[in-house]
Amino acid sequence: MHQEQAAEQERLDTVVQKIDQQLLEAREAYAKAHSETRAVESNYIANTSINTVEIDDAMETNAEIQQQRNIVARVTETENIMAKTVDTLTMLRPNPYFGRVDIVEDNLPETLYIGLASLQDDQGDFLIYDWRAPISGVYYNGTLGKVSYPTPNGEQIVDLKKKRQFVISDAKITNMFDTNETVGDEMLQFALGQQNDEVMRNIVATIQKEQNQIIRDTTSDLLVVQGVAGSGKTSAILQRIAFLLFHAREALNSDQIVLFSPNRLFSSYIADVLPSLGERNMRQVTLAEFFSARLQGLTVQTLFDRYEQEQQMIGQASQNIREVLESADIVKFIQNYVDQIRTDELHFVDIYYEDKVFFSAEELANYMATLSVNYSMRERVDMVQKHFLQVLTDRIDRLQDADWVLEELDNLTDQEYQELLGDEDIEETMAAENVDDVISLVAKRYLTKHWQVIDDALYNSFFLDIYEQYVAFLTYMGEQDIDHRDWWEIKRDRFARQLEYHRIDLEDAAPLLFLRDALTGGGTNQAMSYVFVDEMQDYALSQLLYLKHAFPRAKFTVLGDSEQALFRAVETPQALLNKYAQAFVAKRPTLIKLNKAYRSTQEIMNFAKALLPDGEDIMTFTRHGEKPNLIQTTTNDVSTVLTNEVTRLRQKFQTVAILTKTATQSIKVVDALRNYPETVQLLHATDRSRMANVLVMPIYLAKGLEFDAVIGYDVSQENYPDDQATGLLYTLASRAMHALSLVSVGRVSGLITRVNDTLEK
């Protein structure tokens, strides 16, 4: 192997030389393109400052500006391409590839090297294949022998003779292994044994077979991934996004992909993965942010707020009503409601312009009353919208020569005037017989711009008072459900009260938006191609269905772990899967289960598994560490115990996180650690990054994250009294990569004592 390593190093040196040479050329080309862009741009700026007072001058300037803009766009594109090439080569240089496969295809032997991006020599031969290329699939999927990979003409079979993995650092091979497995264990041991970074790393060198299935799926319209804690779900979807971007370069860009993530901390935790693969990040949003954006001006309760507010207990009535509002049936209930609303039951609001009523609710309602009830409610709302848009256009036409408008035009700066004239209408302006026509045109544009807000309000059907309508809907639900009428009334009153503070409960967001969209026909984004939902177990079915409705053309990848349910009771994976497949009415649904946990040591996972009713199904990657450490203490001693435990763990590990059940307990822990010498960072739901090595946060904020060592704070019977808390404890334990300690103030929770044998004696 020694000689072989020398030979491989020699080959690597040649590749690195090639990279250096291409890098030199690319940098030169980039510098040239860059200075060309600057020259064109400064020329463009000089030209746009031409006198624009006289109409004729303005027209000439417009034609030139357009031409200049095109030139700027072209040179900028060349510059961007060169910049990307420089970036890719720079990324490849220290670590050009991580894998090699020797294959025999149609009797021809071939050796391929696989890395983060493709590299070709001057003859066009591939020195490195991109890990996402079809042929690279054999590296991830096949054991030695006959394997296949997709080609435009169907599956191609090849004979896989050798599979080799490299650990390369700074262009030197530090280790290499030949393996028959998908991706050998040595490499994975090496990757998983490392200490935690603040940000997630890409896993392309060691993607496992089942993960590869998720990454390379291009056919499913609904891909549901149920994966145990630490099985690489998040990793797999990020590599999947990189894969999709590579394969649909022309048709797909990162703006057409959105990831619903659990919180902002998580967003920044994963933010480096795609850039490390040479790709731009997709959009990221939390569910509450998405809903708040759609309900302008309102704050939608987050899951965390709800959880904190309900620590005391939630009443049975509220619980039952919530179940209805969050069920798939809500879509049907809303449609039934909309189908039976009478004209006079529709709630309108005034449309204002600068503090004055522009269109009154009354005039909108009056117009509505003239429309035949043979049209559906949706059609009539549409007709109201069209009618008032026309009224607005007529008003603009009528007023374009009004004195006050001309006066306001006189007060415009040259630049504002120029902007109104625009540059796409040069011909139209030139054809104008006299200056008056040009002024009328500018006046019309001025008014249109002025009243754009009215246009937008009409366009978005803001003339409907959807909040009042939702109140009416809740009343209607009470009438349908006579036995629980008082429950619905409580809900209705709470909604109205919350609204006064511009807040709504999370459970109302999806039904409210469904109601609005049912009345207006809006709310859909046709441009989104892929929607990813991480931590699916935290979403109610009505919320997932709303996402489906909002992104009708998107393919969905929904992933999570039914057993990490912090906010609901644990459901069996199968039940969850069946529910989604049915509700999404998917044409090509695929379910993938990931049962192997990679994050934590076997000792930590043995404890975590034992907590679950069917935990024995979870397989663990064999990597050893200490058994979890349980410490029982008292209120008086807890400060010393925590300080000592953090000190002990910090001697061995980079990051130590103390995870609590609630935000209030986190504050207590920070106080208890006041004598600990290092910085202790308390994290909140609004935080975007972690700075310290010792972190304190409630478990729900640690969703999706991982730490070298975790201390579970207060695993007492009082804090974790019953089976409802299983999901919490399981999530807590599975955040730890190398070490786990549990601190109980008073009697230890029965959930833990019953799995005593998995703990350190």
Ligand SMILES: Nc1ncnc2c1ncn2[C@@H]1O[C@H](COP(=O)(O)OP(=O)(O)OP(=O)(O)O)[C@@H](O)[C@H]1O
């Ligand atoms: N194939 C792999 N190669 C190397 N590391 C991997 C691989 N798969 C997973 N890991 C590592 O395991 C850890 C867990 O992965 P990830 O966070 O993607 O799992 P998850 O299923 O989303 O976890 P959870 O549901 O618990 O949040 C990460 O550190 C990740 O880098």
